[in-house]
Amino acid sequence: MTCRRQRRRRRTSPAAPAPPPVLPPDNDDLIQEILLRLPSHPSSLPRASLVCKQWRRLVSDPAFLRRFRARHRDPPLLGVFKDELHHPVFRSVLDPPDLIPPDRFALRLDDYRAASLLGCRHGLVLIFNYNTCEFLVWDPVSGDRRRVAVPQELDGGERSVMNGAVLCAAGDDGHVHGGGFRSCHFKVVLIGASKMDGRIFASIYSSVTGEWGDAIFTGPVSTIYYFGSPAILVGNSLYWLLSVWGPHILEFNLETSTLAVIDGNWPQMNFSSDCHYCIMRGEDGNVGLAILSYRGFQMWERKVTLGGAAKWVLWKTVKLHDILGLSSAVQREKTDIVGYSEDPNAFILVVDTDFYMFRVDSMQSKKLFDCNVVTRCHPFTSFYTADAAFEGIGAEDKLRLDC
Known part of the structure; x- marks a missing residue:
C-alpha cells in the first residue's frame, strides 16, 4: 500500500524542466544601447569589438561613434603634448590597458624647424611656424591636418604673431572630439602686437569661410616681456597671462568680440x-x-x-x-x-x-x-575610440574575430 502511494506521488509530481539558456539579444538597436553605456576609456570599444563580428561591426560604425561621443560629452584626458626640439611629443597619462603609445600620436614636421606648440583644445592641436608664418591645426585621433596662413596685413612686418588658440566652432555645447574636420569646424584665434603703437590685437579664422575676420585692438600697453602662456578658456572668453610690468591678464570675449587687459594691481x-x-x-x-x-x-x-x-x-x-x-x-x-x-x-x-x-x-x-x-x-582631451584604436588589435585577437 505504501509503495503504491509513493509511485502515485511520483507520477503526479514530475521534475520541472530546465530553463532555456539565456542568449544575448540579436537586435542591433538594443545592443547599441548597451554599448553606448560603456565608459569612454580608450580600451572600451576595442575590447567590445573582440566579442564577436556583430559587435565589431556595430562599434566600428561612424554613426555609432558619433552617438558614443555625444552621449559622454566630456572626453577623457588622454595625455599631454610636450614641445621637444620643435616637435610635439605625446605622453599618455593613463594606465594600461588605456595607455596610448607615443608613436600613435606622432607628427613629424620637417619644414617646422622654427615651430611652436601653442596649445590643445576640443581634440585639436595648434602649432605655429614662424618661418612660413602659418598655423597648423591637427586632429591627432583622425590624423586630419589643415594649414592656415596668417592674414595678409602681417606680411609687411608691422604686426607680429605673439600667441594663438584653437577651438571648435560649435562651442562647448556642440563640439565632437576626435571626429576630424568633416564632423567639426574649427576657429583659430590669433593674438599679435602692433610694433608702431604697442597695441595688442586679435583676429579669428573660421574653417567654414576659410577667411580671417577684422583685427580687434586694445588700447596702448606697456612693453611686453612675456607672452608664453597658452590660452585658457573660461566661459565665453579666452585668457592669456600677460606680463606688462606686473601680472596682467589678456581677455578676449568670443561672444562680444572684445579684447581687454585686466588690471594687474x-x-x-x-x-x-x-x-x-x-x-x-x-x-x-x-x-x-x-x-x-x-x-x-x-x-x-x-x-x-x-x-x-x-x-x-x-x-x-x-x-x-x-x-x-x-x-x-x-x-x-x-x-x-x-x-x-x-x-x-x-x-x-x-x-x-x-x-x-x-x-x-x-x-x-x-x-x-x-x-x-x-x-x-599641453593637456590633450579627446575620445580615442574604435575608429582609431582598432589599428592596435593584435594578430591573435584578429584571428578570434575570424573564427
Missing part, C-alpha cells in the same frame, strides 16, 4: 620671485588665478559685484606637500606649473624631475612620469 596677492602663476577656471565659472610656491597653492577667483566692480577673492589654499603626498620638504627652486586643462580642471605640476597631475575639484593627485627635460605640457 592686486595688492592682496603675493607676487614674489619664487612664485609661479597660471590662469584657471574658478569655483563659480569665473576666471581664476593659481599662485604656486614651494609652500603650496593659492587659488583666487575674479568676481564682479552688483555695482559692476571686479575684485579678486581668495578661494582655496592648499599645501603642496599634502596634495602630492611627498615624504620630504619641497625645495624652493624645483617646483613649477607646466600645464593646465580647463575641462577636468587639472594642473600639471613638476617637482624636481617628477610630473604630477592635480585635480582641483577632487583634490586628488597622481604621479604621471619623470623626465629630465622640463618643458611646458
Whole structure:
C-alpha cells in the first residue's frame, strides 16, 4: 500500500524542466544601447569589438561613434603634448590597458624647424611656424591636418604673431572630439602686437569661410616681456597671462568680440620671485588665478559685484606637500606649473624631475612620469575610440574575430 502511494506521488509530481539558456539579444538597436553605456576609456570599444563580428561591426560604425561621443560629452584626458626640439611629443597619462603609445600620436614636421606648440583644445592641436608664418591645426585621433596662413596685413612686418588658440566652432555645447574636420569646424584665434603703437590685437579664422575676420585692438600697453602662456578658456572668453610690468591678464570675449587687459594691481596677492602663476577656471565659472610656491597653492577667483566692480577673492589654499603626498620638504627652486586643462580642471605640476597631475575639484593627485627635460605640457582631451584604436588589435585577437 505504501509503495503504491509513493509511485502515485511520483507520477503526479514530475521534475520541472530546465530553463532555456539565456542568449544575448540579436537586435542591433538594443545592443547599441548597451554599448553606448560603456565608459569612454580608450580600451572600451576595442575590447567590445573582440566579442564577436556583430559587435565589431556595430562599434566600428561612424554613426555609432558619433552617438558614443555625444552621449559622454566630456572626453577623457588622454595625455599631454610636450614641445621637444620643435616637435610635439605625446605622453599618455593613463594606465594600461588605456595607455596610448607615443608613436600613435606622432607628427613629424620637417619644414617646422622654427615651430611652436601653442596649445590643445576640443581634440585639436595648434602649432605655429614662424618661418612660413602659418598655423597648423591637427586632429591627432583622425590624423586630419589643415594649414592656415596668417592674414595678409602681417606680411609687411608691422604686426607680429605673439600667441594663438584653437577651438571648435560649435562651442562647448556642440563640439565632437576626435571626429576630424568633416564632423567639426574649427576657429583659430590669433593674438599679435602692433610694433608702431604697442597695441595688442586679435583676429579669428573660421574653417567654414576659410577667411580671417577684422583685427580687434586694445588700447596702448606697456612693453611686453612675456607672452608664453597658452590660452585658457573660461566661459565665453579666452585668457592669456600677460606680463606688462606686473601680472596682467589678456581677455578676449568670443561672444562680444572684445579684447581687454585686466588690471594687474592686486595688492592682496603675493607676487614674489619664487612664485609661479597660471590662469584657471574658478569655483563659480569665473576666471581664476593659481599662485604656486614651494609652500603650496593659492587659488583666487575674479568676481564682479552688483555695482559692476571686479575684485579678486581668495578661494582655496592648499599645501603642496599634502596634495602630492611627498615624504620630504619641497625645495624652493624645483617646483613649477607646466600645464593646465580647463575641462577636468587639472594642473600639471613638476617637482624636481617628477610630473604630477592635480585635480582641483577632487583634490586628488597622481604621479604621471619623470623626465629630465622640463618643458611646458599641453593637456590633450579627446575620445580615442574604435575608429582609431582598432589599428592596435593584435594578430591573435584578429584571428578570434575570424573564427
